[in-house]
Amino acid sequence: MLPVVRGVCSASLIMLCSFGPAWAASDELVAAAKKEGVVSIYSATDMSQAQTLLDAFKRKYPEIRVDYNDLGTNGVYNRVISEAAAKQVGGDFLWTSAMDQTVKLAQDGYLATYKSPEIPALPSWAHYNDTVYATTIEPIGMIYNKTLLPENEVPKTRADLIAFMKSDKAKGRVGTFDPEKSGVGFMIQTNDMKQTGNYWDLVAEFGAAGGKTYSASGAMRETVVSGENILSFNLIGSYAFDWVKDSPNLGVAFGTDYTPAFSRVAAVIKNAPHPNAGQLFLDFLLSKEGQDAIAAKGLPSLRTDVTDGFNINTLNERVGGNLKPIPLDQSRLEFMDPMKRMDFLKKWRASIKS
DSSP states (O other): OOOOBOSTTOGGGHHHHHOOSOOOOOHHHHHHHHHHOEEEEEEOSOHHHHHHHHHHHHHHOTTSEEEEEEOOHHHHHHHHHHHHHTTOOOOSEEEESOHHHHHHHHHTTOBOOOOOTTGGGSOGGGEETTTEEEOOOEEEEEEEETTTSOGGGSOOSHHHHHHHHTSGGGTTOEEEEOTTTOHHHHHHHHHHHHHOTTHHHHHHHHHHTTOEEESSHHHHHHHHHHTSOSEEEEEEHHHHHHHHHHOTTEEEEOOSSOEEEEOOEEEEBTTOSSHHHHHHHHHHHHSHHHHHHHHHTTOOBSOSSOOSSOBHHHHHHHTTSOEEEOOOSGGGGGGGSHHHHHHHHHHHHHHHHO
C-alpha cells in the first residue's frame, strides 16, 4: 500500500514532524567542492522550474560553476549507462522524474552512495539506500479547457473518467502520457494500473474514444489550451499549477478517490569527475534553502517548514486530502524487468486499439 498523507503528523510524516535544525554542509565538503569548481547536472527538469534553485546555489557558492543539461528522463538514464560503459563519466549529479529508472541505476551500481545530512528532514519513504533521494512531491492530475468543459462536468473519480470517455465530448479530444516514449509517463501509467482496479477499463475506453498520447506534459498543455483537446489526464499536476496562472481557459483537477504523487529524485553519479560538488549540490537541494527555491517555482516540497509555495502538508490539503506518494523503494524495480515492461506495453497497445 502507498502511504496516505492525511494529517500534519500522520504516520508517513512522523519523520518530518520531528526533525531538528537543518544541517549545514561541512567545511571540508564545501572546500573540496570549491576546489573542483564545477558541478555537471544531468536533468529532466525544465530550466524554467530549475532556474531559481540554480541561482540560489550560485549565490551561495559563486566559486562553483553549474553546467545544467536538460536531457529528458530517458536521456538521463541512457547517458549515465553509456558513459559508464565507455569509462568516460561526464556527469556529477542527476535529477529526474523517473523514479524507477533511477532506482534501477542504483541497483546496477551506476550511482554513488552518499548519506546526506538532510535525511532527518525527509519522510522515511523518500530515500533509498543512502543513494537516491526524493526532492519533490508532485501530484498526478488532469487539465481541462474551461470554456469547453464546465467545472461541474469534470470527472472526479476514475469511474467518472471512464464514463466521460464514452461521451461525445471526449471523442478524439482526450490526451495522456505515452508510456513508450516517456519515462515518467511509463511510471505514472504502471502505478495507476497497480493502484486501481479499473485501469484497463480506462485505457480501453480511452482507445475507443480516439484518445491521443504525448511524450511530454507541455504538449498536452498546448492542445488543451488551444481547444484541440478538451481534457488530458495522468499528467504532472505541479506543472499545471503554474500553467493555470497564465492561461485563463485552463483548469486543473485531481481525483477525489485518490491522488497519486511522484517525486523528482536525485543522486550523485558513481565515478563522477566532481563528486564533492555533486554531494554539495544534493545537500543544498534537500536543505530548506534549496527546497524554498524549488517550491517557489511550483515544485512542491517534501519538507513541512517550507512556506513559499506548496509543502507536503499544504499540497495534501489542495488536492483534497487523499495524497498517495509513490514510495522510493525496491518496488520501483518491478517494471524495469524487460519482460514485465514488454508485457505491459503490449497490453497497452492492444487496449488502446480495441
